[in-house]
Amino acid sequence: MNQRRENCEIPAATGHRGEPAGLHIGVIGGGQLGQMLGLAGVAMGHRFTFLDPGYEPPAASVGRHIQAELDDSEALERLSVECDVVTLEFENVPLASAELVARRNCLMPGPQALAVAQDRLEEKQFFEGLGLGLAPWVQVDSVNDIVQGIRHLGAPAILKTRRMGYDGKGQVRLADSSHAAHEGGPGNPGEAASAWEAIDGAPAVLEKMVDFEREVSIVAARSRTGEICFYPLATNLHRAGILWETTVGTGDPLQSAAEEAARLVLEKIDYIGVLAIEFFVQDGRLLVNEMAPRVHNSGHWSLGGARTSQFENHIRAILGWPLGDPSPAGWAAMLNLVGSLPDARAVLAVPGVSWHDYGKVPRPRRKLGHLTVTAAEPGELESRLDRLKSLVAPPDA
Numbered sequence: 377m378n379q380r381r382e383n384c385e386i387p388a389a390t391g392h393r394g395e396p397a398g399l400h401i402g403v404i405g406g407g408q409l410g411q412m413l414g415l416a417g418v419a420m421g422h423r424f425t426f427l428d429p430g431y432e433p434p435a436a437s438v439g440r441h442i443q444a445e446l447d448d449s450e451a452l453e454r455l456s457v458e459c460d461v462v463t464l465e466f467e468n469v470p471l472a473s474a475e476l477v478a479r480r481n482c483l484m485p486g487p488q489a490l491a492v493a494q495d496r497l498e499e500k501q502f503f504e505g506l507g508l509g510l511a512p513w514v515q516v517d518s519v520n521d522i523v524q525g526i527r528h529l530g531a532p533a534i535l536k537t538r539r540m541g542y543d544g545k546g547q548v549r550l551a552d553s554s555h556a557a558h559e560g561g562p563g564n565p566g567e568a569a570s571a572w573e574a575i576d577g578a579p580a581v582l583e584k585m586v587d588f589e590r591e592v593s594i595v596a597a598r599s600r601t602g603e604i605c606f607y608p609l610a611t612n613l614h615r616a617g618i619l620w621e622t623t624v625g626t627g628d629p630l631q632s633a634a635e636e637a638a639r640l641v642l643e644k645i646d647y648i649g650v651l652a653i654e655f656f657v658q659d660g661r662l663l664v665n666e667m668a669p670r671v672h673n674s675g676h677w678s679l680g681g682a683r684t685s686q687f688e689n690h691i692r693a694i695l696g697w698p699l700g701d702p703s704p705a706g707w708a709a710m711l712n713l714v715g716s717l718p719d720a721r722a723v724l725a726v727p728g729v730s731w732h733d734y735g736k737v738p739r740p741r742r743k744l745g746h747l748t749v750t751a752a753e754p755g756e757l758e759s760r761l762d763r764l765k766s767l768v769a770p771p772d773a
């Protein structure tokens with residue numbers, strides 16, 4: 377068994393003496409993000425092993441698959457020992473698993489980034505420590521905290537479990553509308569109790585609902601060498617808590633503010649790889665919502681829409697290779713295919729479209745694939761998107 381390499385050194389991919397040039401990359405998780413990382417990495421000469429509990433998960437089509445739970449220490453040990461470097465495509469990897477891998481090999485991003493991103497309370501405190509603006513919020517550990525929280529923040533508000541939330545899961549909206557007035561005014565105990573019950577009394581945070589102008593996200597990559605690049609700010613539209621549409625262009629007025637925030641985050645935790653940060657835009661200013669320590673759905677447009685995709689840049693970043701140009705090749709958008717797939721031929725008859733099918737069994741609210749569409753100018757992009765939207769159903773509740 378090899379010992380953990382000093383300073384997380386990665387063998388050079390030189391291909392001398394006729395050996396294959398590429399490296400063996402381990403990935404914790406084997407969903408569609410792993411699949412797209414694999415597609416990008418295989419094209420650069422690397423090979424992949426994915427650790428995933430599923431039977432034939434999407435990434436199994438582009439590498440070796442170890443079928444095991446993410447807390448299976450034997451499987452984690454095997455992944456660490458057999459691969460040259462390990463990364464992840466799922467942020468809720470148990471912290472103990474991430475620490476086990478990080479002791480045996482290089483895990484990028486590392487456990488610190490996961491610890492922050494897995495817990496909404498820690499995440500908010502981390503952002504506040506960096507001086508970033510957030511929606512007003514309070515910590516919730518009881519029904520009473522919700523009642524007091526609504527009094528303090530005002531309604532409407534949104535209750536979110538601290539852990540394991542994604543695609544709107546683990547969230548309850550509290551309207552606390554006028555009927556609350558004759559049941560004791562703001563902070564209606566009945567509504568608070570049912571919200572608390574709906575999240576099974578899990579530790580949570582309560583946030584004021586932001587009446588945002590739009591939602592945006594920035595995808596950034598930071599290499600082992602410290603080099604950083606930023607993708608253009610993405611504007612995101614959610615439906616029923618799930619990302620439905622992302623559009624990007626050039627010259628967004630909030631680009632540099634988002635880059636500054638992302639740089640602070642990346643450098644504070646010495647982050648390596650691709651990271652995404654989601655924001656609300658209110659009164660023309662950014663309020664941080666959350667971050668994802670991995671490639672992100674709002675960066676999928678880069679596959680075909682940017683000169684270098686987020687997937688390729690993640691691989692380059694963790695290997696310490698120079699980062700590729702993240703700039704868009706024009707105007708680009710992405711539509712998620714959720715719950716069911718449209719007819720590929722009808723979709724591909726729209727010019728500038730690329731089709732991505734993750735090979736998953738359809739299920740309500742499940743992300744099955746996405747479409748990227750590009751155009752030379754915004755008007756053309758919009759008309760192509762309109763055609764696509766007549767063919768693709770948005771996510772429903």
Ligand SMILES: Nc1ncnc2c1ncn2[C@@H]1O[C@H](COP(=O)(O)OP(=O)(O)O)[C@@H](O)[C@H]1O
Nearest residue numbers: 511534541542543544545583584585586614617
């Ligand atoms: N405080 C808020 N104000 C307004 N909308 C919100 C707020 N929090 C969440 N949302 C809406 O719900 C979506 C999902 O919430 P988010 O916190 O990003 O959780 P996740 O993406 O992990 O499910 C957001 O993208 C946004 O559309």
Ligand SMILES: [Mg+2]
Nearest residue numbers: 543654665666
């Ligand atoms: Mg989100």
